[in-house]
Amino acid sequence: MNSFEKIYKVVSKIPQGKVATYKQIAKLAGINLPTGGARVVGIAMHANKDIIKVPCHRVVGSNGKLTGYARGGIKEKRRILEKEGISFDLKGNIDLKKYLFHSN
DNA sequence: GCTTTGACACTAA
DNA sequence: CTTAGTGCCAAAG
16 A cells, blocks of 8 residues: 555545644554655645545644645635634634544 | 655754 | 744655
């Protein structure tokens, strides 16, 4: 199984109204890296064409900061997250303390 | 097969 | 808190 497949599976496991960080996903995907793994996740997201199977919009930075979105951009991503029921900070960040998803 | 780039993370100023 | 620099791994050209 490619890193992409593992990452996709982990991301697809994220429930609605929850978000996960690139680093977290990388770790869950089995990529136990200090920080580099997060990059692989970003690549996988960008390379991901099945946005329906992989809700990349639920993936945020380590600080709950939105990085990018290969569909409608950060703007669209933020809207989707709000629609999911996630609140944003004045800086446009997400409260990881409340919405951070942790695998069982 | 090597070089460049990238949806990150962390530390320092 | 913001900006800049460095380190990491993998995919694309």
